[in-house]
Amino acid sequence: MSGGALLRIEGLEKRFGGLRASDGLDLDVLPGELHALIGPNGAGKSTAIGQITGEIPPDAGRILFEGEDITRLPPARRVRRGLSRSFQIVQLLDDETAEANAALAVQAAQGHSFRFWRDATRDEGLRAPARALLRRAGLPDARHRVLAADLAAGERKQVELALALAASPRLLLLDEPMAGLGASESRAMTETLRGLKGQVAILLVEHDMEAVFALADRISVLVYGRVIATGTAAEVRANAEVRAAYLTEEEGV
Numbered sequence: 001m002s003g004g005a006l007l008r009i010e011g012l013e014k015r016f017g018g019l020r021a022s023d024g025l026d027l028d029v030l031p032g033e034l035h036a037l038i039g040p041n042g043a044g045k046s047t048a049i050g051q052i053t054g055e056i057p058p059d060a061g062r063i064l065f066e067g068e069d070i071t072r073l074p075p076a077r078r079v080r081r082g083l084s085r086s087f088q089i090v091q092l093l094d095d096e097t098a099e100a101n102a103a104l105a106v107q108a109a110q111g112h113s114f115r116f117w118r119d120a121t122r123d124e125g126l127r128a129p130a131r132a133l134l135r136r137a138g139l140p141d142a143r144h145r146v147l148a149a150d151l152a153a154g155e156r157k158q159v160e161l162a163l164a165l166a167a168s169p170r171l172l173l174l175d176e177p178m179a180g181l182g183a184s185e186s187r188a189m190t191e192t193l194r195g196l197k198g199q200v201a202i203l204l205v206e207h208d209m210e211a212v213f214a215l216a217d218r219i220s221v222l223v224y225g226r227v228i229a230t231g232t233a234a235e236v237r238a239n240a241e242v243r244a245a246y247l248t249e250e251e252g253v
């Protein structure tokens, strides 16, 4: 496996017109680690995630997953290899319960057609693993039968995390899981992610520095499409280039 890395990104380039959203991006995620990708607005974090999932084709560079070049692989094939993502904006079926949403994800992960999705929401063989996923994602049992439309923002994020876990990923890509959450919801999500640590490698894009510093084994700092520093929280905090480019006293660093 590419030098022990689960995911290796080498020299990734992505231009939007004259703008270099990825500019020689290099990044490694090790098996089982929680690796945070931080950086100012517009640094290219979402563009990096999009290229890892296959939604955005890079102009140059390589993406290796478990040592294999997946740079040109379609998104669905990457999911089947163990790369799963959750989105900045939650996409749930609002008129179905949390449990039914998760049951559909279990069914999809088993490779069945969505044609029979209405049956899936009643199938106990899918509902039992669906409940297990929701518990792993931190949603209390009492909320499993609530319609997605009636869930709080934090609970919707938990369901979305359960959907991402349904594919049994080896690497989970999380794009701002704390976005739009209140302080207590963010703390709950932080605890949930702490519980997942070690079970699945996580690449976490997040602006909530409290969560990042509490969770990350390593942090990479992205500025203008390039990683300017990678290290532990203490190493990144102490890095002069990082402090100058991004982290400020106001953010408590």
Ligand SMILES: Nc1ncnc2c1ncn2[C@@H]1O[C@H](COP(=O)(O)OP(=O)(O)OP(=O)(O)O)[C@@H](O)[C@H]1O
Binding pocket: 016, 019, 021, 039, 040, 041, 042, 043, 044, 045, 046, 047, 048
């Ligand atoms: N489809 C696109 N077309 C044109 N420009 C784009 C496109 N997607 C992203 N960009 C630009 O590329 C740069 C990087 O955007 P990206 O969303 O990856 O940054 P980010 O670090 O995720 O930002 P944020 O923290 O605000 O989510 C930004 O300047 C953005 O405006």
